[in-house]
Amino acid sequence: MEIWLIQNGKKTGPFNDYEIRDRISNQLLDSDDYAWHEGLPSWVKLQEIDLFKNEFEAAKAIQPPPLPAVFPAARNQVLSKIKCPYLFRRFWARWFDLMIYLAAWWMLMYVAGGNIKAMILNQWVQLLLFMPWLAIEAALLHWFGTTPGKWLLGIRVVNEDGSALTLKSAMLRSLIVWIAGLGFGWGLLTALCHVMSWFTARNIGKPVWDHIGQHKVTVAPVNAIKIIAVIFLFIAAMQLQVAVRGPHDQEIFLQEYPDFKEFFEKGKPWHLPIKD
Secondary structure (H helix, E strand, O other): OEEEEEEOOEEEEEEEHHHHHHHHHOOOOOOOOEEEEOOOOOOEEHHHOHHHOOHHHHHHHOOOOOOOOOOHHHHHHHHHHHHOOOHHHHHHHHHHHHHHHHHHHHHHHHHOOOOHHHHHHOHHHHHHOOHHHHHHHHHHHHHHOOOHHHHHOOEEEEEOOOOOOOHHHHHHHHHHHHHHHOHHHOHHHHHHHHHHHHHHHHHHOOOHHHHHHOEEEEEOOOOHHHHHHHHHHHHHHHHHHHHHHHHHHHHHHHHHOHHHHHHHHHOOOOOOOOOO
8 A cells, every 4th residue: 555644744655554654663653644545535644544543552552661860871871772672683684694695606606617616715706705795685675675584584674764775875785784794704804893883783773884874774573483484594505505615615624734634534514516
């Protein structure tokens, strides 16, 4: 259903019903704001539309209590904890997406007959490995407001006013995540960027990429089936990468540390055969 709104004397829209719900839950719309959708004879207040009657009561019920009268520094800490919840859920949603993408990428390289070992050793390949994902993620956020991992874990990304991200802003967001959140995908730098991003989110209420782009993240409840699906697919994606890269990573490691050869020969994990 497409819905039009009147805000500050101007007609805006159309919006999907879930976008209206998001705005109501985040107190961006008032019950007395006027709205219209096809089938209504005239503009009516939002609270008079059957679809949203219960949304305003629900929004009031989940609002946090008033902030205590504390010193400014302590007040900011309380505020940041209220503003930026579900950081771990967002963390796992991102890494789920990356694991699925990496598994698909390495499998595609294997099927195409690529030189897996040379790719692992090529620093440029490692640097640019996530570039295709940036475009894919940006397109998904622009069109759907979510990605596979975010969808499974009940996460959506929208602008502060509840509207969808433009393709340009979504691409910029993905690029900032790649640099400031993932550290270009380089081992220890990635870990350091994760820690810095966590502290930034706790201090300003959101990660730097959402702060710069003026985006917000909405989170919905997740059922057990989706959680099981996340765990199963995450493990499967990791196993697929081990199957493709495993023998090459082992070969590279043994070239550097030949003393471990006997250790690896005791138990050989399953992997795909190496292609010449």
